[in-house]
Amino acid sequence: MVVDVMEIRSRMLVKDVMSSPVVTATDDTPINEVAKLMERHGIGCIIISDKTGRPIGIITERDIVERVVAKDMQPGKIRAKEIMSTPLITIDSEKTISDAAREMSRLNIRRLGVMYKGRLVGIISSKDILAVTPELIEIIQEKARIENQTLEEMESVSSAGYCDNCGEWSDDLREVEGSFLCEECRELRKTEL
Secondary structure, three states: OHHHHHHHHHHOEHHHHOEOOOOEEEOOOEHHHHHHHHHHHOOOEEEEEOOOOOEEEEEEHHHHHHHHHOOOOOOOOOEHHHHOEOOOOEEEOOOEHHHHHHHHHHHOOOEEEEEEOOEEEEEEEHHHHHHHHHHHHHHHHHHHHHHHHHHHHHHHOOEEEEOOOOOOEEEEEEEEOOEEEOHHHHHHHHHHO
């Protein structure tokens, strides 16, 4: 069962769970404006870009609290480039969410910019990855239920023919470990185990 979860998780791509479009601000944007953007869009971070639009950093709510508010600085006088975390760590949109989770864990960060053909197209957070985990578990459980039901149906289906073990005709042949056995041979096999 665990293998199935990891298998599905390893096939789910970053582009399937990322948030898009990305809210950005330029590196000379005042921090109070960055905070207003976060509030307006209901998000916890803003990607910071240079004047050409190239993503160069990130500012999170925590950055604002620790680097501005806790130091009693005036957010209207501080520019994004003064408190942003740089460089922006990115991942390709075609990578798996497992790749993203490993990268976040390795670097001890919670967010990655998502790139496609050299362009910033989204952002993925550890929260995004955790959000799909319950759905993956439900899919695995449903798959197991279907497989078990199919297995039970197959086991309950009998056919007529000659037993592969004793060679006698039976109207109640069932497959056991690749052999079609009559009722007596099935019982005999159970007692041998």
